Amino acid sequence: MSAREAILSALRASGAAPVAAPAHPAPVQQGDPVARFLESVKGVGGHPYRVADDAALVAAVAALPVWSAPRRASLVPGIDGTVDLEAVDDPHALADLDVAAIPGEVAVAENGAVWVKGESLGPHRAVFVIPEHLVLVVRAADVVNDMQAAYGRITLPRPGYGLFISGPSKTADIEQSLVIGAHGARSCAVFVVG
């Protein structure tokens, strides 16, 4: 008998009586989602910004100190980088990337997380984790109250890829001291447009 069959038949023989799936509790709406999202971004070690429109976004990103670094990649329409990701064959070549700007699809007020779908990452998934700094851009209309609401909005093409990013990379593995910048981005600027 194959391992697969052995395991599945053992499970079928386990005699666990079927139990119905429960309903999900309705989350409590807590205040203005955008204001709360910006607060949460700060709480997870990110830098929140709110801009009125795309023109203001372009100007604000350009004014970021991290955006003055030489190796910049942008996946956000209207924001120009210096590294053409399409021209890079191997993600290892992105090891010296200074900063990347990436659009998010949904933003979550309760925890500062931004959902980034695989298609928004361009040709190399590594673009969100390998650069020294990260810039995320979301629309005010895409901010939801909580993770349950976020999953109601997420589109996950199959086969596919996607992730929530909440602030910069961090660790507290040495004596519980929070250190920002473990393996991924050392800083994470999050822009809400609108």
Added chain:
Amino acid sequence: MIHHHPEKARLFVLDDERAHWHDKALWFVRVKRDRAAATVPEWEGLRTAAEGIKVHTLSRLAEYLEEFERKATANGIQVHWARDGEEHNRIVHGILEKRGVQRMVKSKSMLTEECHLNPYLEARGIEVVDTDLGERIVQLAGEPPSHIVMPAIHRKKEEIGELFHEKLGTPRGLSDPTLLTERARAHLREKFLKAEAGLTGVNFAIAETGGFVVVTNEGNADMGTTLPPVHIASMGIEKVIPRLADLGIFLRLLARSATGQPVSSYTTHFHSPLPGGELHLVIVDNGRSEMLSEAHRRKALCCIRCGACLNTCPVYRRSGGYSYSYLIPGPIGSVLGPHRDLAGHASLPFASSLCGSCTDVCPVKVDLHHQLLALRQEAGEEKLLPFGKRMGMKMASFAMARPALFRAGGKFARWILRVAPGLARVGPGAVWLRGRELPEPPTETFADLYDREMATRPEVKS
């Protein structure tokens, strides 16, 4: 020799200062968890839902695993099945060997600890680098993790500085966590860039979509799965959940329970390999289906490995991860270990005050302290208790079944306590008095008080 929790714990508390430091470090995390939970008004509803989803899934586990496999395969994920740790290791090695992989990076996976994957691969000439900072620290030190979420919680920053000096060539005397982390980042980045394969655990596998989720704060799982072309993920059969929307429940609970964060930094959903790459998923049983077949053990399979029960446990905090004989320490490990091998872990159900704090903080409501109590009874029935404890229990139950004897015994004990308290420190009972003061003998017992009260209040008696 059977690993005996009280003996290991005694060694841990010999260093009084360190024992208190450890206790405080974990209590700090527990307090952060409480604060995070309090920000969610529907917290208890989430726990109930999470428990319900897990119990539901376990009741139809074969169906959900088949659905998951079918959809994962359609997504281009290569699914493998392993009955035990040895088969898991063989499958992983086979994948690596076929591609000539010499160097693999790995993010945190308690399952691969359970299967002893690292020594298996190292014996076959493959370099395995644990990339979670805490895991890398214990790997360099040649130790297992002492906590499931914070593997190096038992080590002081000065010791880590010394270890890095010895193993990574950092300057001697470095102890600042930021500087140490920076050194580890540079060291591990080199490993990430050279790795030919990356291995991760699985936090949740989704039957509905045929994908899985891996959660980290450091981004190490992401570095290890976006650079090398081969990704292997190892999961226990109990990790599957029915629907994508169920993640909304679990992810609201997981990080808050684990570290007090509202969510982890990276929550990555894998539903396909890297373009041009390979994604393998190994589904492992290793004793889980057996645990599932027994109703009273089943609930322990709901665990989502947040570590909240460790952080809150007064025994874990004061005895450290290495005093436990099972690779997962704390209340959940003291349930899982004995469920697998009661004789091998007979002292673990007793490594608890049965205060119930573990059950109260568990995000999926595993009835931990009830299971610990049940395991104590099992250990008793199977005669796995030390002689002294067995005799003590026998004597206590004999006396408690005989009120007159019980009262006389109590009277005698109170008398001894008054006239010769030193006697209590002699014999097998003395172990209880290590670090404890003897009580003042009461002038009146509860039974005396009860009799007196009843005598003056005849209406209550009738």
